[in-house]
Amino acid sequence: MSETPPSLLGLTTYLLSKTGKAARSRLAARLAERDLRLWHMAVLSALVDFGPHVQRELAARLGIDRSDMVKIVDDLAVAGLVDRARDTIDRRRVTVTPTRAGRAMLADLQAEALAVQQELLAPLTSPEQAQLAALLRRVHAHVHEGPEEPRSGR
Amino acid sequence: MSETPPSLLGLTTYLLSKTGKAARSRLAARLAERDLRLWHMAVLSALVDFGPHVQRELAARLGIDRSDMVKIVDDLAVAGLVDRARDTIDRRRVTVTPTRAGRAMLADLQAEALAVQQELLAPLTSPEQAQLAALLRRVHAHVHEGPEEPRSGR
DNA sequence: CCCAATGATGGGTCTTCACCTACTAACTGG
């Protein structure tokens, strides 16, 4: 009765879009419990993986506008998850560093992400989950390097 | 330099979210060239797959609000892709039927979706693409039956 | 010492999206 049209289920594009949306919204819901959004997690990940960044580098790495990065970093700073420090040699720059609380929070968020993942991929066996991850990783790498369309007109 | 943090790449949740977003936005861009959006395609698919629907059934099947469905059907009707007809025995109901142009358009859109799919999944071999589709189909079926959280608060 | 470039901000706009309400026309059961 409430079946999805088979025409759509035959399109991988559609499946990716739908399951992706489910993944995003479920993870976002978990983050929201801690008053965080996906970008907050992305920023924390970048800081922990690659070490302290100047704000501008952070924005460039994650591909978002630097004025938006300001707000994200601000949220994280207020929550005590990162430290913002003026660079002593170039006082225009602000170096962002993860705090201990920030690292702990990231570990927490990663656990949540894994929980969502288990919930989402429940019907797949472990090797299948790994295979899905491997395939997606390759697709992601391909998509990420050749974004094709910077932004469709507004 | 603009690498994505490995912590994120290790999370299937993240990969799904990202590739899903890429799939959605690319397909949406193709549809936009015809002044259509994803829901328009979904409605056409439902009509062609399952035959004419009363508007309310359409909304229920696709899981969207009936007031939003009104606008989608209206767009399609204006574009000549569907016919709206008052039910003769219950004149409150409006039966929506795909026109010949609507069917042709859907075929067109499906071709576009396949093109996007080829572009997106280029790094994968054919059997790998099939495998990805099969895995995603199972995940989608699972996600779709147990939505868990109807809607997180607003 | 001045000027152009740079980094961080704050502010604002413009969409999209999901949801929700109220209203009208029409049907149905008592």
Added chain:
DNA sequence: CCAGTTAGTAGGTGAAGACCCATCATTGGG
């Protein structure tokens, strides 16, 4: 034939996202 319910419709709301610009402090080159 009246009351309550249902279908479609119009409209509004609020959040989220991506984008863009003006401002201000700072720096570095000439």
